[in-house]
Amino acid sequence: MNTFVDIITTAPVKDAEGFVTHGDTVLASVRAFKEVRNTSAKWEHIIGNAAFSSISAMFRFRKIPDVDVDTTLFISDADGRYNIVSAEDVRGRGMYVEVLAEKTEGSVK
Known part of the structure; x- marks a missing residue:
């Protein structure tokens, strides 16, 4: 595992007192294997779709x-x-999750 990642939700969350808070909520922090897009045959197969x-x-x-x-x-x-x-289960065994993701670019006004 080569990087630490946070899995985040942006859904509104209600606290114990009944107030709704907006913003990012970290659901989990885990170690993950990350592979950046490159020109290998595996990526060509993924990007072909x-x-x-x-x-x-x-x-x-x-x-x-x-x-x-x-x-x-x-x-x-x-x-x-x-x-x-x-996001899908790797080989249907319920042990690992494989996520394909696109980087979000912020806009400054």
Whole structure:
């Protein structure tokens, strides 16, 4: 595992007193394998699908109990923030999750 990542949700969260807070909520912090987009045959196969043409990184990490990783979440690491495009169970064994993500670029006004 070569990097630490935070799995983040942006959904509003209600605290114990009933107040709703907006912003980022970290669901989990885990170690993950990160592979940045390159010109290998594996990436050519992934990018060959038009739906995944904007993918810039792939993350693989152990499945987290009680956390369902889906496309509504974000991943944050030392290099920036990534929007999850696809998340799937590796080989259907329930041990690892593979996430295809695109880097989000901030806009300054």
